[in-house]
Amino acid sequence: MNVLEKIVSSATSFSKSERKVADIILANPQITIHSSIAALAKMADVSEPTVNRFCRRLDTKGFPDFKLHLAQSLANGTPYVNRHVEEDDGPEAYTAKIFESTMAALDTARQRVDINMINRAVDVLTQAKKISFFGLGASASVAHDAQNKFFRFNVPVVCFDDIVMQRMSAINSSDGDVVVCISHTGRTKNLCDIAAIARENDATVIGITAYDSPLARECTLVLSLDVPEDTDMYMPMASRVAQLVLIDILATGFTLRRGSKFRENLKKVKDSLRGSRFEKKDFTN
């Protein structure tokens, strides 16, 4: 937990004067790290020892040490301590908050992801006879995106966002086929059924879903992404971005496993687009 978050969470245990200090610091974190203890005390209208005591309460060695911790918190980019969008946020505020919360979500995803599982998933995918991506709702667009990546690898790839098609496809699957089921919650009944059906037909089922969810239990192999979702907006946001990055990782693992010669193939796919595009005038991206 970074210092800024710590200040917020231990707010209740502060005394009156300490709260004044906390308020000033939260309001001007950037100014704080460039201020002396005297300047900060003056801003908060308290004495210098009070500031010092405040720092100690936050498990730092003293004011200079506290500034160090604060600087690190800020570097991790938390201009908005509360990253949740609020009713009266202006465009500047909500734009920054959404970028920040998405980045924070990716960071926790990175820390929690199981490299071993990724490696096994890449193994399975590179050996697949056929790969199917299934998702519903918001996860359907992730499935489409996955198809857009994996079709380049010259492997049969399908993608369905229709439960009937998914079901038929699952029933027709067999040994060597890989089915990737994508669901943030992992509690969508239809998708669980499909995972079960695919498994009964000897397909390998990879789940990109929440750890220990009903869907996860139906899968051969689970890539869990426990990302804190901002539920205020009632829309999947960060979770879906993390899923996409995971798809990128699997696709990258796939290409690396296949070696450099294979990469030439990808270049061809990309070059094939040239005719449909306006030429670049210069080398800027």
Added chain:
Amino acid sequence: MNVLEKIVSSATSFSKSERKVADIILANPQITIHSSIAALAKMADVSEPTVNRFCRRLDTKGFPDFKLHLAQSLANGTPYVNRHVEEDDGPEAYTAKIFESTMAALDTARQRVDINMINRAVDVLTQAKKISFFGLGASASVAHDAQNKFFRFNVPVVCFDDIVMQRMSAINSSDGDVVVCISHTGRTKNLCDIAAIARENDATVIGITAYDSPLARECTLVLSLDVPEDTDMYMPMASRVAQLVLIDILATGFTLRRGSKFRENLKKVKDSLRGSRFEKKDFTN
């Protein structure tokens, strides 16, 4: 440029003693930020003023200020200096690199994005009679995702990834309709045509695309996202994530503009899923 990088890059301009200081700091950055100037001087076997001069040479106000900058550099965590995936990277390396490069891309996107344009786009979207999202290839899944968000707002939303449908839809558009064209490069001919057609028919065309691209020139309003794309893999990766976050921002702006009562509506949409899902056993997400 962060301080650590600065130390490396200005290595040539250091004197003999300053180099000693630089070496010690680069070797033990974590220890440095918790040391006094005296301790560091002793470690580097130089005098205290030498350390101070070293700090000044790096455009910091003095030793404490230098430590602050150093702390921030360390917090920003660049475990992989080179974030590009390489031939012989193992799963651990490429996973970390892809997460990191995606986060870095989002960070530059955040810095470069034009808040003013976002605000105008939200304006236009909230007043739209009908909203259409068009994308091709990788951008098609972004368009689908946008549809998945915006349909919740009780506004007529369509999404096409088929140029014939897009064309027909564009021709049928009229004043008050908003067409959102999504393309990373902004050089896909078909999509440019469609933007032009939509504009001829009095629709407002919002482009989520590269600044000053052919597509951008056809749009009423451009949300440019100049994200450094990792082209090694010949696949769109970071750009597409940035586009999704932009969609999230527009959707959020939309809901905020509509006020709190409208948010109840979104909750209803979300609650409607309950029947199709397994119940949560606890409150973990």
Added chain:
DNA sequence: CGATTTGTTGTAATTTAATTACAAGACAAC
């Protein structure tokens, strides 16, 4: 309701750390 204790806050003294001024030494150029 008053006395006592506990906790909070500020003043002043002290200690510690960082910076400056200056002088000695090293090195290069003439």
Added chain:
DNA sequence: GTTGTCTTGTAATTAAATTACAACAAATCG
């Protein structure tokens, strides 16, 4: 070999942070 410049360290100074202690406020208990 001498002069000038650049580098480095010593000692003095200044600035900053911390500690010790006293005054005050609030809460607890008789």
